[in-house]
Amino acid sequence: MAVIFMHKRAIWIVLAAILSLFVYNEFLVYYIVLLQCHWPQLDDGRADLDITPTSRLPLKAMIMSDTHLLGSREGHWFDRLRREWQMERSFQTALTLFNPEVIFVLGDLFDEGKWCSDREFKYYVKRFSKMFRHSSHNDMHILVGNHDIGFHSMIEDDKLKRFYRTYSVESAKMVRLKDNIFVSLNSMAFEGDRCDMCQEAMQSLNIIAGTLDCAKFYFQHGNEDPSCGDTTFPYTRPILLQHFPMYRTSDSNCTGIDSAPPDMKNDPFMPKWDCLSKEASEKILRQIKPRMIFAGHTHNFCYHEHVDHTPEWTLASFSWRYKSTPSFLLVTISNNNQAVKKCYLPSEVTVVYTYVIGAIIIIAWIVLPKKFYGYRPPSVEKSR
Known part of the structure; x- marks a missing residue:
């Protein structure tokens, strides 16, 4: 015994x-x-003194990108099982620990959305909803990426509309959250040609820019511009969200363990493929005048300041399939100040x-x- x-x-x-x-x-x-990791604290020394602060508490936002849920063509079942479990546990843990008021996902939710059938797209949506489930207290806003609908030249109208319809996406959209203004763009709609999608995006962008100008006029002069009607609201510089980064030549100046590998840092970016074109970037910066920009797409982290000193954060992929050190951002935002903190997932x-x-x-x-x-x-x- x-x-x-x-x-x-x-x-x-x-x-x-x-x-x-x-x-x-x-x-x-x-x-x-x-x-x-922890929520970043606002530094009063960095506040925009030209903007009158409101009494609202700062907005707490979580920003992530490029989840790339695998599809039936290129994803092995075990690879899909493993990556989706990792992302689900990471997101649910972050939700428990940080409880953000709003979550932004900067596109490329799906790896094969650009060519999958309606049936598989519904399966994608079901899996995404399960993995990134959240309560009504956690508002989620989705952007569209090239893997969701394709690059500009391969976008089919029905695939574009099904993604827009499913996630309430528009080619250019403005939302206000606790006196903060967010502008989200469909990066593939700024090719610069005369396609229907691009014309719609430019028209929407012009309307948003005009609305912001009206709010700014009221803020500066204390009365409404007669051409604006009654569409004014408390003005603050907007926060720009998109899938492609703004135009830059490469990742050569990017740092961090989740930035591009050394042998890729100096690879030149191809406009309209790796980033927006220079013309589109300058036009958006000129019209929107954002105080900061968040993008994804490259799967590598980068902090970059444009010539007008507008800061841009390019987020690394949230999936271990594309990054052994995935990360996301926690952002504390008031109408005249902001603070950004990068959080790493387990290696x-x-x-x-x-x-x-x-x-x-x-x-x-x-x-x-x-x-x-x-x-x-x-x-x-x-x-x-």
Whole structure:
């Protein structure tokens, strides 16, 4: 009986060790890593003194990009299972720890949205809704990316409309949240040609720019511009959200462990493919006059200041398939001030090493002499 008892004890110890290793790597590690992040605090020294602050509490926003849920053509089932589990646990943990008021997803929700059927698109939407589920207290705004509908030259009208319809997206859209103004754009609609989508985007952008000018006129002069009607509201410089980054030549000046690898940093960007064209970027900056810009698309992090000193953050991918060190941003925003904090998700390399080291320890414990866990087999002499 002693022999049977000791064998059972060893088995239970091994099973407990395996379960502990799994729970740590698949649940606890997300809390341990994300607890190292926090909401950034506003610095009064950085406030825009030209804008009168309101009494509202600052808005707390979480911004992420490029989730790339895998499809049926290019995604292996285990790869899809693994990546979606990682993203779901990361998002749900972040939601629990930080409880943002608003969440912005900067496009490329799906990896194969540009060519998938309506049936698979519905399956995409169902999976995304499950992974990134949130309560009504966490407002979520979705932008469109090139993998959701395709690059400009391959966009089909029905695929464009189904994404717009599903996520209430527009080619150019303005929303106001707690006296802060956000302008979101469809990056593929600023090709500069005369396509219907591009004309619609430019018309919407012009309307938004005019609305902002009216609000600014009222703010500066204390009365309404007769041409504006009664559409004025408290003015503040808007925050621009889009999938493509603004025009820049490369990632050569980008830093951080989630920035482009050294052998890619100096690769020249192709306008309208890696970033917006120079012409489109200048026009948007001139019309919107944003106080800051957030974009995705490259899968690599970058902080960049434009010639007018407008700061732009390009977010790394939220998926481990494209980045071994995914990240997202926490942004604290008032109508005249803002603060940005980058939060890293667990490194996949660290998780793999933890599994390997844990497995080695468990295997070593099993093969060591049995006296190490309290079992001594009976001697040959006594068994006779």
